Amino acid sequence: MYITNGQPLFSFTCYDTTINRTGNQSPVEKLVLDDGRLLFTAGSTTYGYELWISDGTLTGTHIVKDINPGTASSYASNPVKLGHIVYFAADDGIHGKELWQTDGTASNTFMVKDIEPGSQSSFISNIIACNNLLYFLAQPLNAPAVLWTSDGTSPGTHMVPNGSFPSAGVVANSPFSCNGKVYFLGSDSVNGDELWVSNGTAAGTYLLKDINPGKASTAIYNVLGLAGKVYFVAYDAVTGNNLYYTDGTDTGTHMMGGLPPGGVSGIDMVYNGRLYFTCATAATGKELWSTDGTVMGTHLVADINPGPAGSDPKGLYPYRGKLYFSAKTTANGRELWVTNDSAAGTKMVIDINKAGTMNSDPQIWAEFEGLLFFNAIENTTQSQVYYTDGTDTGTHMIRPGSIAYSPVSRNELGIVAKGKLFFNADYKNYAAISPELWSLQDSVINPNAIGNIMYDNKSIIYPNPNNGHFTINTGTDDFMGTARIYDVTGKLIQTSRVEGRKQEIQLKAPAKAMYLLELQNDAGGTSTSTLLVE
Template identity: 35%
Template structure:
């Protein structure tokens, strides 16, 4: 089954139309009928894609594909009596390790090389029928860090190289049967940083190099309580994170030393700023925070106190815009937010107030809640609701007109992406979990064809000058209408620059563009039109 969609990047009497074929195919109807195969845990490894699926016979088990229907197969029925519950597929020692249940030894550590014979219990950490429940896997060089409970030491930090002998507890951080509940593993400067509790100092900042001696608390940030360091992000050769102390939860940074672990800024002096979702754009970190005045809004930092500032009060008056699902695409951050007029819609920011704006009001009658973003071939894919059929698959190039829904014309209920889609790029295609045509939830794949640029020039409604241009390109409409948006595209269809002049004779700086031919899209209240220009 194949669906081909065409995305139009320019409409409304265009001078040039850019179109691109979007090919969507079901990989394989693993569980025929309307039940679906409960796809999850997609992981690329070697030249294959591994995942968990239920074919209606074996329940949820380990599957593999080479990207073709005939090359999609069950690897092994790990639990012949039920669901193996595979989670956390992670590379270690040239193999994949994961947590699974075989029906007799509990939830334990497994390993696979992609063959049935090579898929086996790696180590029964909590011997017998009890479960060690190996979780929180993080690849660390050629090994994997995780947490597990051996029945004696509680839940502690373990490491594996994919062999039984090379699988061991690194350190009993909370001595005895107490658990350290370690989590948020992040690699920085060749070590793993995480939060853990030793049973005395509360949840604090720890680090490990994979050895017992090299596993220690970096700093007791909140003496006598829990700082709970989390949301780690490496930026400018330092590790930024959210942590609590007497100031509440705020922005912290560490260079890996106790002295170098410090508060960056007390954003909300009254109760904490609830920092979340770090992403890096244009040499700065963007994140969500509240300062107690503006509500939850978009912030940015260069790593210093004076350089930590509110980007824009998107929803004025102290209300929350609550920017969420922050994702970097083409050197900007895309996210969902509400400005108090429109519900949760698609927004973009380059880290400046003028460069922060709503891309498109996808659902004028409610919220579109764009989420689960994934970049693929100079496009951004996501899930959104336009009010017609629940959560659907969308694609954007960063412009309003280039934000389009990708749905077969006869898609059936329920909505195809009412659940986590598990977007994963593999073999030059984008794989995702979806439901189309009453086949239940299955694994689908998407590919993008070549971009086509068609010249359909009509009577000019805009003037651009000078053309060719070196620095500033000026724009004038025939009737001197207010120009709301200017967008520059390369002839490959990639959005390069956008501005919102709100003027009838604006100019846009093109001095940074390389020499060549570009397309300028001009948007007014009456629609859009386009004009080619040459940069000298």
């Protein structure tokens, strides 16, 4: 972060001139390589829809390989990293859609195996990694999708044999990797669609439990592990959606007790030894719940929208020891909320869209340089880029310093790579530009940037509130300056030297109160922030 005339500046770059000036295929399916570069899929008028890579600079953003040469598209998709290699599905125009691999270079980007020989596709999908192996679905012409596995080589790529019928494949859907095994929705003529498990061998691939007995099927989704067990949501036509857990055996697979039948709508995440999920009751509607895996340890976190309407919490993200998410209330619409797993500690962070009950519909991206970034709507129909330090006063929209519009962020979430936050956006002042790849960085003012994104004139302090011990993030390794802390009367409490990107400060005998922190670099530029000790 540079401080110039009292303003912290951030560099903001659009890569539209590199990828696609006039098309409408935005970058999606982003993945970070071992060396920190960003691998992503994107469409261009020159190459069609292909695999791209970026080191966070315009010159370092380029196509990896034109897999389907010319303007035709390979439709590279579903990239998954296994070891140092990324595997994905692509169509080179000759072999159909098959399994490919890349290390980010053109020379080492090639097809792993032509599963369905010739031009016919095997329609690779749902690629996942588990225990140093790839698992995916392949679907030959006029046949159901079956489960395959691969060690990344052609000889090591084969159909997973059915434990009951070793010569046949397992008809599968929606594989999940959890606790060292692959769980999926398997199908046979006896049990319908039910929960199966596999370790890639015939003996280790079997029906785990016939949850909906007989030929009737069960829908399985949201598989997550907690304390050695696997939790998932299962649906049947009699009771609806319910939370289940399994230890990997038939007898160890059960419905979670203490919850209303059919009320569980989805599992969100595991955090601090607890499983967070949404559940609806007649009294509260759909709200946020959590469990430690026991009936006694399962509870409603908070009735955010009092009464039966529910708040429909979405998109949980951990930040500074708490969970941030979006929730909808009758009074404020869908806004940014935070919880510490208690009713008292669950509150709205800020009402961004203050037009009555209109929604700001925040979607959280990532933590970057001590701040939480997300997109939201403020009194318009267009989504903008925001950051927060977890407080109302520390939540702001960011925009280029010399231009009146912020980028309009897209639903694809941001990702941090090479010291930059990458995301997709349109830009109002460039009407011909389709959704493209943008980056935000805090250490170098890029001469190719469209403009500088400016935070308010506050330095980054965390945690805030705190107990008198906190860190100042200047955002640049060569910062040299001084931090001065004043009380609310203007009395100077403490002076500390600040050098480098991050500096820890310990107040001497701090009292619980609000303070003003002034950060001044040796060139005279200043930034001020509020500091709360509690």
